[in-house]
Amino acid sequence: MTNPVQAEPVAPESEGGADEATTSRGRRTAGRARSADRPPLAALLEAVLMVAERPVGVAELATGLGASAREIERVLPELAETYVRDGRGFRLRHVGAGWRFYTADECAPWVEDFVLAGQSARLTQAALETLAVVAYQQPVSRGRISAVRGVSADGVIRTLTARRLVEEVGHDPDSGAILYGTTDYFLERMGLRSLDELPPLAPLLPGLDDLDDIVAP
Numbered sequence: 621m622t623n624p625v626q627a628e629p630v631a632p633e634s635e636g637g638a639d640e641a642t643t644s645r646g647r648r649t650a651g652r653a654r655s656a657d658r659p660p661l662a663a664l665l666e667a668v669l670m671v672a673e674r675p676v677g678v679a680e681l682a683t684g685l686g687a688s689a690r691e692i693e694r695v696l697p698e699l700a701e702t703y704v705r706d707g708r709g710f711r712l713r714h715v716g717a718g719w720r721f722y723t724a725d726e727c728a729p730w731v732e733d734f735v736l737a738g739q740s741a742r743l744t745q746a747a748l749e750t751l752a753v754v755a756y757q758q759p760v761s762r763g764r765i766s767a768v769r770g771v772s773a774d775g776v777i778r779t780l781t782a783r784r785l786v787e788e789v790g791h792d793p794d795s796g797a798i799l800y801g802t803t804d805y806f807l808e809r810m811g812l813r814s815l816d817e818l819p820p821l822a823p824l825l826p827g828l829d830d831l832d833d834i835v836a837p
Contacts, residue, residue, distance in 0.1 A: 661685070661687055661691060661692075661695050662695050662698070662699055664685050664687075665681065665685070665692070665695060665696065665699060666699065668681065668684065668685065669712065669719060669720060669721055670721060672720060672721075674718070674720070674808070675714075675715050675716050675717050675718030675719055675720040675808060676718040676719055676720070677717050677718040677719075678692045678693055678696075678718070678719075680718070681718075681719075696712065696714070696719055699712050700712040700713065700714075703724075708724065709723065709724050709727045710722065710723055710724055710727075711723075711724050711725075713811060713813075714813065715807060715808055715811060715812065715813055716804045716807050716808050716813065717804070720808070722811045743783075744776075746769070746771075746776050747776050747779055747780060749769055750765055750769065750773055750776040750777065750780060751780055751785060751786065751802075751806075753765050753768050753769070754780070754786050754800050754801065754802055755802050755806070755815070755818060756818065758789070758799075758800065758801035758802060758815075759789050759790060759799035759800065759801050760799060760800055760801075761792055761795070761797040761798065761799055761800070762774060762777055762797070762798070762800070763797060765777070765800075777800065784803055784805045784806075785802065785803060785805065785806045785809070786800050786801065786802055786803060786806070787800065787801065787802075787803050788800060789801040802815070
């Protein structure tokens with residue numbers, strides 16, 4: 621797609637070429653900020669966040685769009701509220717380090733059916749169960765996870781670590797065993813701001829609440 625902004629002539633690069641290039645980019649950003657044809661900030665935020673593959677922070681949005689952080693912080697919640705009020709199929713949420721679009725909860729089952737139709741689930745049942753144990757019992761060791769599931773968790777933990785869903789968070793002070801917890805990426809994929817927003821424990825892992833009565837710490 622053709623960029624509607626015409627490219628500026630490129631001047632010969634001097635010894636300070638890198639600095640001049642940076643300054644030139646700053647002038648172009650400032651020029652766009654003053655342009656009479658500049659779209660509303662809300663529209664610019666929508667356009668940028670629609671193509672973002674990760675949550676984008678206020679500072680990054682302000683720099684990229686030539687707007688103040690205060691303006692960004694004012695408009696983003698207004699946008700988020702607009703999508704809820706209008707009953708749109710997506711939501712704008714502040715998650716982890718920034719803002720990102722997510723499917724509206726009420727639309728999620730249909731989206732899931734559409735995306736997964738004819739495809740294999742991305743995580744096996746064993747991986748989902750292990751991830752649930754880590755999420756609700758963290759920090760937790762492999763031995764504790766294996767005790768819950770009744771099978772070795774070594775292979776599944778490697779898979780979840782490779783997918784950046786869990787990570788090492790420390791060592792047990794008594795046994796020295798590695799302890800695992802969920803990552804910021806896990807929160808991002810779940811659409812959560814913190815672990816406090818995890819839903820009540822589902823029947824996926826019956827008896828997990830009684831784990832302390834079964835397995836020694």
